[in-house]
Amino acid sequence: VRRILSGIQPTGVPHLGNFLGALRQWVQLQDQPAQTVVYSIVDLHALTAHPPVPPATLRDSIHNSARVLLALGINPKKSILFQQSQVPAHTQLQWVLTCVTSVGWLNRMTQWKTKAGSSPADAAPPAALKMGLFAYPVLQAADILIYRATHVPVGEDQHQHLELARDIAKVFNTTYKTNLFPMPQAVSTSAKRIMSLTDPTAKMSKSHANPKSRIDLTDSDSTIAKKVRGAVTDSDPTVTWDPDTRPGVANLLSLYAACRDLDPASLPEGELKGVVGMVNLKKKVAECVVDTVRPVRDEYLRLGGEVGYVKAVLEEGNARARAEADATWEMVMKAVGMK
Numbered sequence: 030v031r032r033i034l035s036g037i038q039p040t041g042v043p044h045l046g047n048f049l050g051a052l053r054q055w056v057q058l059q060d061q062p063a064q065t066v067v068y069s070i071v072d073l074h075a076l077t078a079h080p081p082v083p084p085a086t087l088r089d090s091i092h093n094s095a096r097v098l099l100a101l102g103i104n105p106k107k108s109i110l111f112q113q114s115q116v117p118a119h120t121q122l123q124w125v126l127t128c129v130t131s132v133g134w135l136n137r138m139t140q141w142k143t144k145a146g147s148s149p150a151d152a153a154p155p156a157a158l159k160m161g162l163f164a165y166p167v168l169q170a171a172d173i174l175i176y177r178a179t180h181v182p183v184g185e186d187q188h189q190h191l192e193l194a195r196d197i198a199k200v201f202n203t204t205y206k207t208n209l210f211p212m213p214q215a216v217s218t219s220a221k222r223i224m225s226l227t228d229p230t231a232k233m234s235k236s237h238a239n240p241k242s243r244i245d246l247t248d249s250d251s252t253i254a255k256k257v258r259g260a261v262t263d264s265d266p267t268v269t270w271d272p273d274t275r276p277g278v279a280n281l282l283s284l285y286a287a288c289r290d291l292d293p294a295s296l297p298e299g300e301l302k303g304v305v306g307m308v309n310l311k312k313k314v315a316e317c318v319v320d321t322v323r324p325v326r327d328e329y330l331r332l333g334g335e336v337g338y339v340k341a342v343l344e345e346g347n348a349r350a351r352a353e354a355d356a357t358w359e360m361v362m363k364a365v366g367m368k
């Protein structure tokens with residue numbers, strides 16, 4: 030049987046990159062028979078943010094992330110939707126996994142190297158960097174392995190973390206002569222990487238300071254139109270698919286293609302044939318993004334009046350996740366010799 034697990038950080042609300050790269054798949058994957066589906070709001074991972082998120086903001090973001098996930102179609106009858114920190118077995122397993130994970134593996138993680146800043150690849154990272162940021166991928170591996178997940182729907186930026194999760198699963202199995210953990214594999218959409226609207230060489234990200242760089246799934250129609258109008262392109266008025274030389278235009282085409290389920294390379298000679306000028310291209314892109322976001326946002330707004338319901342969904346999800354995770358933790362304790 031398939032066991033599906035994925036997670037999203039509650040830093041702000043989910044954006045269009047999260048949706049097109051991962052969350053859309055979360056919804057589709059729920060509908061297959063005979064499987065366990067577990068989706069986590071990973072608040073422990075959000076503690077690695079720098080500077081730290083104020084407590085009231087974190088509390089709101091957890092609730093609002095749950096609201097968005099329900100609004101876009103996560104169905105608590107088909108999936109377990111829960112808050113990571115409320116299931117202690119994640120951090121219990123993380124400790125066991127840190128004891129079989131080499132520092133060298135973590136040093137190679139792109140996310141760590143990027144956040145470790147401008148120091149050359151072979152220089153020591155600044156001593157003030159936090160342990161939590163370094164160990165982040167081990168907690169992510171624990172999230173996956175504590176449900177013995179086989180499939181993990183994520184965007185491309187998470188593939189390296191998933192490879193590490195497989196390496197950790199392998200070294201655990203070898204060390205303790207067990208086959209407890211299956212090798213989890215990534216499940217991807219065609220929109221692997223949606224880029225920032227203000228810098229098309231960087232991925233669209235919740236943590237980016239400029240809100241104009243991303244489209245939140247809670248943005249109004251007029252905000253979406255304004256953000257797309259302001260997207261960075263270039264001075265060539267023609268519409269062509271050249272991701273290397275025209276990253277801004279390519280990102281707009283990727284957005285259009287992902288929203289309409291088309292191949293972006295086909296658009297200049299296909300659906301967007303005859304469109305000339307960035308103003309006109311952006312109008313087309315804004316229309317299809319608005320069509321994609323509107324139903325999610327409207328349901329999100331409706332759920333604003335259902336605070337008790339959203340809380341109850343998470344409470345029930347937490348209890349169900351605890352039962353699943355505790356069962357694995359028992360097996361881990363036996364495999365290791367703690368029981």
Ligand code: TYM
Binds near residue numbers: 052
């Ligand atoms: P997070 O919260 O950054 O993003 C959630 C999901 O959205 C995808 N994504 C994107 N896809 C395409 N284009 C983008 N610009 C874009 N930005 C984000 C991410 O790939 C992800 O699938 N470390 C994870 C959270 C995590 C996790 C896990 C995921 C913790 N434990 C266990 C899977 C399994 C993260 O920070 O995702």
